[in-house]
Amino acid sequence: MKFPHRVVAITGASSGIGAELAAQLGAMGCTVGLMARRQDVLDAVGRKVESAGGTPVMLPCDVGDYEQVKRAVARLVDAHGPIDCMIANAGTGCPVNRLEFSPEATEAVFRTNLLGMTNAFYAVLPAMLERKRGHLVGVSSLASYQGMPQDAGYAASKAAQRIHLEGMRVELRGTGVDVTTICPGFIRTPMTDKNEFDMPVLLDVETAARRMIRAIAKRKRVYNFPRRLWWLIRIGMATPRWVYDTAVANRFSRMGASGRTQKRSTEL
Ligand SMILES: NC(=O)c1ccc[n+]([C@@H]2O[C@H](COP(=O)([O-])OP(=O)(O)OC[C@H]3O[C@@H](n4cnc5c(N)ncnc54)[C@H](OP(=O)(O)O)[C@@H]3O)[C@@H](O)[C@H]2O)c1
Numbered sequence: 001m002k003f004p005h006r007v008v009a010i011t012g013a014s015s016g017i018g019a020e021l022a023a024q025l026g027a028m029g030c031t032v033g034l035m036a037r038r039q040d041v042l043d044a045v046g047r048k049v050e051s052a053g054g055t056p057v058m059l060p061c062d063v064g065d066y067e068q069v070k071r072a073v074a075r076l077v078d079a080h081g082p083i084d085c086m087i088a089n090a091g092t093g094c095p096v097n098r099l100e101f102s103p104e105a106t107e108a109v110f111r112t113n114l115l116g117m118t119n120a121f122y123a124v125l126p127a128m129l130e131r132k133r134g135h136l137v138g139v140s141s142l143a144s145y146q147g148m149p150q151d152a153g154y155a156a157s158k159a160a161q162r163i164h165l166e167g168m169r170v171e172l173r174g175t176g177v178d179v180t181t182i183c184p185g186f187i188r189t190p191m192t193d194k195n196e197f198d199m200p201v202l203l204d205v206e207t208a209a210r211r212m213i214r215a216i217a218k219r220k221r222v223y224n225f226p227r228r229l230w231w232l233i234r235i236g237m238a239t240p241r242w243v244y245d246t247a248v249a250n251r252f253s254r255m256g257a258s259g260r261t262q263k264r265s266t267e268l
Contacts, residue, residue, distance in 0.1 A: 026054020
């Protein structure tokens with residue numbers, strides 16, 4: 001498969017899905033701008049990208065801070081020319097039980113997941129519109145389709161991302177700038193390593209990144225995967241709310257009885 005973009009920026013590139021996307025795009029010969037907060041980890045990912053045959057550019061920044069994102073984007077453009085594709089992948093969760101709801105936790109998760117994505121897009125969009133060419137990719141989640149106890153804020157931020165992406169996609173029609181929404185299911189990464197329950201249809205990160213790159217190359221509008229979990233979620237969405245509430249509540253009370261409620265998270 002030939003990847004259609006030369007200069008790609010990835011947020012959340014220091015770990016999990018972002019780091020694997022960077023390595024695989026490096027192997028396809030891309031110049032990859034690596035954006036995340038931890039410089040030392042970014043350096044290690046950069047070495048991987050380089051040994052795979054790509055050109056890494058380490059761009060430490062906090063995606064929640066628009067000025068930092070703009071400076072990072074400017075550094076990549078100055079060194080390697082216009083950005084063809086921005087993959088907004090940085091994400092965080094805020095597992096809370098019912099006694100721990102807090103404005104700070106909800107604000108933090110929305111700042112990284114939703115504003116982190118829009119900051120990344122706004123930093124590259126004017127240049128893409130001027131060139132009449134570009135690709136914005138947002139990593140949302142299958143969790144965006146349903147609310148789950150203890151992760152209401154995370155799922156809500158992912159839903160906000162998905163809806164924002166849909167609006168942008170339609171609005172940018174005819175401008176030459178494409179928008180792709182990616183909704184993964186459970187992928188084995190540091191984010192899900194802490195989950196203590198069985199994750200249905202769990203994928204390894206290499207397979208997930210390969211599928212995401214294929215979806216981006218095909219400029220898919222929306223890519224929900226893996227298909228089997230996506231079908232289960234669709235069934236859940238079609239279920240009457242009282243059945244859904246009872247089934248989910250029963251599952252969670254069983255987990256509580258086994259003493260896992262406090263530590264688990266449902267992030268996907
Ligand atoms: N794993 C799954 O099952 C799954 C399923 C569906 C969707 N997703 C989504 O996929 C994306 C990647 O998840 P992952 O599983 O690869 O998680 P991960 O291994 O925990 O990686 C998260 C990445 O986001 C970066 N990040 C977090 N806050 C940031 C901030 N304020 N500024 C800049 N970078 C920040 C982290 O880097 P630093 O800490 O160095 O800043 C890290 O590189 C997330 O958006 C997640 O919601 C994951």
